[in-house]
Amino acid sequence: MDQQFNFYTRICGKLLGDGCMTKQGNRKPRFQFMHRTEDFGSAQYCYERLQEFLPLSPPTYSKVVDTRLIKQYSERYIVQSRTHLTITNLYATWYPQRKKVIPFDFLKSYLNEEALSWWYQDDGHVKIVNGTMNKIILSTDSFTALENEQLIQLLFKKFKLRFSVDGQNRLILYNQFQIIYFLKLVSPWLSPAMK
Template identity: 60%
Template sequence: MSFTYSICGKLLGDGCITKQDGRKPRFQFMHRVEDVGWTQHCYEQLKRDIPVNPPAYRKVLDTRLKKGFSESYVVQSKTHEAITALYKIWYPNGKKVLPKQWIQQHLDERSLAWWYQDDGHLKIVKGIASKIYLSTDGFTKEENEFLMQWL
C-alpha cells in the first residue's frame, strides 16, 4: 500500500473506518468548512490509491452552536480490499485500537505531518513556537503512553 503514510496520519487524526452490519468497511474523514483546501488535498492524494468520493458539503442544524449550525466537508470511500485489510488491523473487535506494530512500521514524518494537519496545534508564546500538540483524546492511556514513547 503506497498510501500508508496518509492513511496512518488520517487514522491517528480525523479519519475512521466505518462498517455497517453485513457490509464491507469504508474509510471516511470530515473537516470544517474552513479547511476545504486540506480536505481537497487529502482527497486528491488518496484517490490515487483507493476509491474515494469527492468532498461533500454538509450542513448540520445544531441549536447548541452560536450560529445554530455547523458546516463541514466529508470524504467517504467506496469499498476496497485495502480498507477491509486496514479495518481488521485497526478495528479487530469492531472498536478502534492503535495497532502498535503497524504504527511502528508506518508512522513516519509524512504520516506525522498528516496527523498534525488533522489534529495538531502549534502553541506560540510571545511570537515564538513553544509546543506542538497532537490530539489523542480518543486513545486510551496505554495507547497514549505508546505514542509518546514511539514519537
C-alpha cells in the same frame, strides 16, 4: 519510493488524526474524513493524495444540525469511500472490536515523517505565546492513557522526540529545540492551506 508504501504512511497519519472507518451491520466497512468548510483545502489535499489508491468521492459539502453551536448547524466537507478490499483489511487492523485501537505493529512500519505530518495537520497545532512557539499539542484525548504512553515511546524511538502527556490526555512537546525540529520534520508535507 514505493507508491504503495506512501499510501500506507498517509492512511496511517490520517487514521491517527481525523480519518475513521464506519461499518454498518454486516456490510463492508468504508473510510471517511471530514473537515469544516474553512479547511476545504486540507480535505482536497488529502483526497488528491489518497484517491489513486482508494475509491473516494471528492470533498462534498454538507450541513448538519449541531445544537451545541450558536448558529445550530455546522458546515463541512466530507470525503467518503466506497467499499474496497484495502479498506476491509485496514478495518481489521485498526478496528479489531469495532472500535479504533491503535495498531502499533502497523505504526512501526508506517509512522514516518509524512505520516507524522498528516497526523499533525489533523490533530495537532503549535501554541504561540508572545511571539514564541510555546508547545506542540497533538490532541490524542480520544486514545487511552496506555496508547498514549506507547505513542510517546514510539515517537522517541523513531524520531528522538520527547513528548509528554498533559492533564487532558494530549501529547505535548515543550522543548523549544524539539518544537523547531518537529516542525521541520513535518514541513515538506504541510498542505498549502496550512502555510
